[in-house]
Amino acid sequence: MAKAQFQPVQPVRAYERIVEQIEEALARGELSPGQRLPSERELVAQFAVSRSTVREALRVLASNGVVRSRPGDPNGPEILPYSLGALRKQMTRLARVDELSLGELIGFRMIMDGAAIQLASRLRTDEQLAEMEETLVAMRAAIDVDFEAFSEADVAFHEAVARVSRNSLIQMCNEVVRGVVLGLIADKIAHAANSRALMLESLQHHTEVVEAIRAGDGHAAARIARQNLYDYYATYVPTPERPHLRALIDDA
Amino acid sequence: MAKAQFQPVQPVRAYERIVEQIEEALARGELSPGQRLPSERELVAQFAVSRSTVREALRVLASNGVVRSRPGDPNGPEILPYSLGALRKQMTRLARVDELSLGELIGFRMIMDGAAIQLASRLRTDEQLAEMEETLVAMRAAIDVDFEAFSEADVAFHEAVARVSRNSLIQMCNEVVRGVVLGLIADKIAHAANSRALMLESLQHHTEVVEAIRAGDGHAAARIARQNLYDYYATYVPTPERPHLRALIDDA
DNA sequence: TACGCCGTACTGGTCGGACCAGTGGACCAG
DNA sequence: CTGGTCCACTGGTCCGACCAGTACGGCGTA
Structure with a gap:
């Protein structure tokens, strides 16, 4: 049985890499519920991308119930406990x-x-x-x-x-x-x-x-x-x- | 039995309203898999918000497997069939x-x-x-x-x-x-x-x-x-x- | 006529800068 | 200890710009 299966390839977006990194850090236990992420502007510096990109990553994480951002909170986005x-x-x-x-x-x-x-x-x-x-x-x-x-x-x-x-x-x-x-x-x-x-x-x-x-x-x-x-x-x-x-x- | 329960209130973000609208249109059958959304710049006009806001909404939808955006595609974001x-x-x-x-x-x-x-x-x-x-x-x-x-x-x-x-x-x-x-x-x-x-x-x-x-x-x-x-x-x-x-x- | 190349007019991805309302904490007056 | 003011900072939103990529139509060639 012949096997030369190719998979469609799609570009990896910058915000996806950020999501990955944060989720991996969470999976490795370096980040845990209750802790805070650095502020968006600091993440901009750490990931060396623009704020829009950081924000899109945070939006994805937020919609997956991983983090929650509150405007004005000086502590930065909160890592939420796991939930159904x-x-x-x-x-x-x-x-x-x-x-x-x-x-x-x-x-x-x-x-x-x-x-x-x-x-x-x-x-x-x-x-x-x-x-x-x-x-x-x-x-x-x-x-x-x-x-x-x-x-x-x-x-x-x-x-x-x-x-x-x-x-x-x-x-x-x-x-x-x-x-x-x-x-x-x-x-x-x-x-x-x-x-x-x-x-x-x-x-x-x-x-x-x-x-x-x-x-x-x-x-x-x-x-x-x-x-x-x-x-x-x-x-x-x-x-x-x-x-x-x-x-x-x-x-x- | 006394009842004066208050619920925590959180602001509704603009991008969330956009996600809602698109998901509702999908639930009502006005939008169905295979169809295309207008381009980001046109959505900006329709929703009367900035492109960043539209993009954050699209990011959320994309991460939920509802749509897929491809750079350069003149047809606009694609509505995906439901996937597990x-x-x-x-x-x-x-x-x-x-x-x-x-x-x-x-x-x-x-x-x-x-x-x-x-x-x-x-x-x-x-x-x-x-x-x-x-x-x-x-x-x-x-x-x-x-x-x-x-x-x-x-x-x-x-x-x-x-x-x-x-x-x-x-x-x-x-x-x-x-x-x-x-x-x-x-x-x-x-x-x-x-x-x-x-x-x-x-x-x-x-x-x-x-x-x-x-x-x-x-x-x-x-x-x-x-x-x-x-x-x-x-x-x-x-x-x-x-x-x-x-x-x-x-x-x- | 048929085919293939290429330019064009768009697309989405990313960037940087700006403004605003809201938050938490320090500070101060009562 | 309380209540208020202020300030530095946050996230939410907006704007304008640039880039690489795509689809498509018109072009020249065979």
């Missing part, structure tokens, strides 16, 4: 890609949420179980306010579950996709005549999940959670995709 | 500093891969099954070449599965995490004395999965797949995290 923020941003971008159907997004949620709950069933302590039950109470109260409040309480519940499941990736993906789906169908849900009924039903489902978690039956808990998500969203999913979602419940 | 590159970069960054543990990443893969295979068991046609078996043959051949070739064949297999599962979001997430994990432990695997044995074992596991898919038993197929991933990676995962991974197998 930038990853969340990219994940959100992914979930918003056009080619993704509502069915895929919901299928993804059914998987993520089911897995988180399955893990929670195994790992939860009694205190954590109590926390989850508290969020259910809050959720009940929020129903009498409005859909937005209910939605917030729902987030709180899922966050509690995710904390127990000890997997921040699952948590983040779940949260992101949840938000994107909500954005896609929020108007339909909020304006639905049976909005209140929907919320009550959703609460009922969440209660069942918590009971299954208490019982420690991960398989059942995950199954209930997926079933609930399916029931909640199915009316918005195109018919041909529904069997795929059902497969996630039936075959598990 | 930026997502992978962010995830790698976090994984390198242990913000994302190997256990979390592998747990995520076990879930995603299991789900994809579960779906595939239900949805596959005979032709697709044949395709999967072909990738197994290719995988066997690749073992005699080197680890990299084997790795490529492995990707081909998972892509075949993902195609069948009809959920590209699962596929993309799986692929990203797979790449990140591989990057973290590739050296250890490749230099392992039993590298060839590992590959053979992995092939055996893949074969079992395909057989389960042929049988149409989604539950078993997913379980086997997760078990295989666990076996394959477990030696690299810190001991305290392993029970969480086991829970994904045992409780399913």
